[in-house]
Amino acid sequence: MPADSVSQRLKAIRQQLTLLADYVDPSALEAEVAELEQVMGEPGFWDDQANAARTSAQHARASRKLDGYRTLTSDVDDLEPLAEMAQEDPDLAGELAEQIVSAERRLEALEEERLFSGRYDAGDALVTVNAGAGGTDAQDWAEMVLRMEMRWAEKRGFDVELLEVSPGEEAGIKSATFLVRGENAYGLYGAEKGVHRLVRLSPFDSANRRQTSFAGLEVAPIVEDAAEVEIDDDDLQVDTYRASGAGGQHVNKTDSAVRITHRPSGIVVQCQNERSQSSNRATAMAMLRSKLVELEEQRRQEEIAREKGEAQDVNFGSQIRSYVLHPYSMVKDHRTDHEVGDTGRVLDGDLDGFVRAYLLKQAAS
Missing domain, CATH: 1.20.58.410 (Release factor)
Structure with a gap:
């Protein structure tokens, strides 16, 4: 040198x-x-x-x-x-x-x-992946996004716990939620919130045509103090059902899984990873509190944006990144223009470059 x-x-x-x-x-x-x-x-x-x-x-x-x-x-x-x-x-x-x-x-x-200055940035995160438009391709893509995001957490040394998975009809998943425990987990995953777009030759199309699929990612902070969020029991619809997927014979024979709908907000949470219905309900309630906190935080950001006169899109529907596997290989973040040509590396959880570029841009603005 x-x-x-x-x-x-x-x-x-x-x-x-x-x-x-x-x-x-x-x-x-x-x-x-x-x-x-x-x-x-x-x-x-x-x-x-x-x-x-x-x-x-x-x-x-x-x-x-x-x-x-x-x-x-x-x-x-x-x-x-x-x-x-x-x-x-x-x-x-x-x-x-x-x-x-x-x-x-x-x-x-x-x-x-x-770069982490938000109220909940230093804490843990609740991450939900949902399949968007695109049928079976979208559900397969949602499972790929789930794997990518969980691998990223593991590479950073975070503890990861999969709380719920709703399988797709033919392949992939309709939705899944996992918990990430680690320093600045919520601040980091906030950079991944939004819609992820995939362009590839469809493995589910007999003609092998190019398909565009979407998967959405939601992130909520874990709230330790239950008193921070008041929830009226009358606002809740609680349903139980038989858990699906891995978990042994027990989950297939009892209605241990719990789904909770919060009527005023329309938020739906579900948990099936625990063996008992009471444990799943407790976890689901914690998930609901986290999502209500995130909803309030989003409203606060929108109000700040209006006061500043900014046309800031803080909604879930914003497309943040494209993953193109055909006719060329490229992952591009539309918020920062950060690009990586090695799509395999990115899909295997190498997201640090994208997240850092976004956080720096946010800090500068």
Whole structure:
């Protein structure tokens, strides 16, 4: 690596780290970690399991962020001496290149975190995939989108739990909902919300003609405090049915699956992954609360857009991305113009480039 190139990259790393110091605020993080540790050390802390779990998770996030920043700062401090040694010893050039790339990647991740400023961005997410127009092709495409989005979550180290799947008549799925647990899950999946469009030669058409299919993706935040959302039992229609798909003999012999319709909003949620009807109902109610919070957040964004005089489309129906498999291979995000030619890589869950481009554009606007 040329000395000039190394010098420029080291300078850029140092400048970016300095800019992000205000965002990280290590002194404030240290105080937060110390305060949380004091709370966790108080007698009876674990008596309230739910509150203890939230506090512990908050402590883990703050500690991880502080440790990551400290380690990154130390590693950046070591880069310049290593660069000087590499000039005299070419055998160190490979190690230097690896250390620079590592620092740049961690800075990029830190910069990404800075983009999350919404009320629920740091929390978990409830993600629903629905087949759109296109018949069997659309249902097959919805299943592909489901796999892509779940693979992306797993690659980022998130915990993923599939809550409900409604199979298609011939292939694929009509809809599916999964829960993503991890830092900034809701903020990240907000970039995937909207309609995903597929163009390909249909494997379900005997003439093998080109087909355009659509799948919609909805995202809602997980609300820990049930008091945040008031739900009147009289507004609910609760139906039970036999669960379908994997789950053993039990789910096929009892009406354990639960579907809840919230009449005022028209929102429908269902859960069939638990063995008991009561557990499925509890999970479905949590899903309903999350979707009602998302509906209110969407209304708030629309009101802000109107006040600003912006023609901002924040509705579910906005087409965000096209996946073209024929007559050429290309995935293009229509909001940012970010493109990737390797469609297989994208469909296997490589979505970081699309999400980052969208988040940066949102932050700039």
